[in-house]
Amino acid sequence: MSDPLDLGILGLGNIGTVHLQTARAMDGVRVTAVADAVPANRRRARSLGVDETYDDYRDLLAEATVDAVVVALPPFLHEDAVVAAAESGRHAFVEKPFATDLESADRMIDAAEGAGVSLGVDHTIRYFPAVVEMKRVYDEGRLGHVPMASIGRVNGWPFERPPASRSIPDWQLDADATGGGALLDLGVHLFDVLEWFFGDLEVAHASTARQLDLPYEDTAVVVLESPQTGTLATLQCGFFQWEEPPEINMRFRLDGVAETLSNGEFVPDNLTLHAAKSGLSNAWRRATGQDPEYFGPTYYYRAHFRALADFVEAVQTGETPPVGPAEGRRTLELVARAYELAGRTDEREVVTP
């Protein structure tokens, strides 16, 4: 068995904390250092057993003994962090969106290739158990030819369901720091899933709109065509609906000539009830000295676990991570093309009832 991989986490906000929790439950990985600008987040790292903390990710890269890092920083910092990680010989698992634009993505890819390190990208939705299952059924050919597909994801980012427990970090309300709106934040996941199923896609139409007072689009609809399979697909995403984990408003539907398949068929009817049962069962397991089962019906966390585990395994075996910079860059290319087509509609005035 290979030596454990020493991992550093850059950014311990919302998703960095998920990565820390999943990495702690993973064999063959030790989280040895964490960097976050906020003292409370560094305290959280220490309470979760990581004693070595830094207030800037550059200090971690300069001083910590880590083999690889998770880049869970705001998008505008991904390039600087990945280039610095590569130059110091560390592999990096990078949150989506891979970069804020294509030029930035290219600089990151050049740095990694030049340094001979691996990059992975967290395109989590293709790891959702329901989506994995749909891919298996689709590949088996049970649906036959699929003329039509539809994928959508809606949440309330950057707002929390009231009463909100935090103030919104500045970067989340700054279009230069995010790189874009719903299409970049959520759309990259959906483009990634559609291309995983149907190969390279062409963007036929895109419209975006702003219902909320945000500096980027909060609503987007895109029509795509697959030259490889002949499938026409629609993609919808938006920031206008509250969502409370474990609920994840992601809809994916394949209309095949033989039958229709949707992700809802693979999700427990009452996800909240299943998650509550899992919590109780784990409390019992802990109380009786057994290991908890972390990733039962909480399929969002299971997806993050598998995405990071794939990256770790690739690094440990010297393979190329299965979801990497090519996929990350490709989603940015599709977003850029959609923005180009949507340019004429983005500023339209939306009248809400």
Ligand SMILES: NC(=O)c1ccc[n+]([C@@H]2O[C@H](COP(=O)([O-])OP(=O)(O)OC[C@H]3O[C@@H](n4cnc5c(N)ncnc54)[C@H](O)[C@@H]3O)[C@@H](O)[C@H]2O)c1
């Ligand atoms: N894959 C997914 O499902 C998923 C879900 C949520 C977020 N994300 C992505 O993860 C990334 C982070 O999002 P988030 O929601 O966790 O944001 P966040 O604001 O909660 O966390 C970012 C953290 O970076 C820290 N930070 C900023 N500058 C720093 C510096 N110089 N040194 C050290 N720490 C610094 C901040 O203090 C903050 O805690 C984004 O790219 C986002 O799109 C992905």
